[in-house]
Amino acid sequence: MLPTPYVTCDYEKVYEPSEDSFLLLDSLEDEQLFLKDRFKNKLTVVSEFGPGTGIVLTFMMQNHIPTMGNSLYFGLDISPWAVKTTLETAKKNDCDKSYLDCIQTDLGSNLRNNQVDVLVFNPPYVPAEKVPLVPADEKDIHTWLDLALEGGKNGMVVTQRVLDNLGNILSPDGVAYILFCAQNRPEEIVKDMIDNYSWKVELVKQRKAGWEVLSVYRFSRR
């Protein structure tokens, strides 16, 4: 078991690390060797969409995933509270030596194309009538937190935007780790990505969490 970050913040504003977050940590721990081998001594650009508290990015920096001293980490969250908290969590865990920048933005819309080597995303995956509108006011913390959870139809609206754009986000050797819950119908989605868009997709980890079944899949071109 690798060490996990110390996280504390106001969970009225930012998504509290839960079973999904921990499944992602465990998945990345399992993938350590795969990633080391894939990127060897090259520079790797790591981007997390929706880092929330920053628990996943901080875990990666702490444990030198994917590589030791050779990675740039970017946290991209729509919530102003999440970007601030991600920077704070990194600091509290003495990750100041790692290269980390956080950006308030909508998914990868501001990233230069084909630069991300490792993408990590624990999306708002809960089925809901619709994805909440982005609040105009920072103080509307209730809506910012809803944005962390509510994923519209089948809980897939936000994740599907990332899947549709994956070819523009990832570098040629890039890999994406994306979390799903059973209601997202991940088997169908994965089949579509393989059959219709020629992605290579592997199930990394699956776990029952209460009444939910969560899974993490790895997407790559080869």
Add this chain to the structure above:
Amino acid sequence: MKFLTTNFLKCSVGACDNSNDNFPLRYEGSKCQIVQDETVEFNPQFLLNILDRVDWNAIVTVARELGNQSLPVTKPQFTHQNGDANTASNLTEDELAVLQDLHVLLLQTSIAEGQMSCRNCNHIYHIKNGIPNLLLPPHLA
């Protein structure tokens, strides 16, 4: 936001993807507050790997906008730069000095407060407390 991050940010407006002017963003030197963090340690191998990867023209452009005119127009080449793991150990003193300067610019320099805009659509983005905000207002998203 660290200087090197400017090499990864484009305009968020989807329509600007069809222009060649959505990257790099245009940084308003007079409106940017620059800070240096001298505690970031110099790692020549990291710098070599970064150089391998960056869009050099964009680095030069942004450096000029922020008041640094000293970069050469072509990416510095290193005699032993051949991708093997111990490359950095073969560097000459002059080469190390070049990397040290780049270390100061790319990794130690940050924009704490400031603004930048898209060369294509002119949309303005802000940096506050070191955090860039590239969210678009609803009518542009």
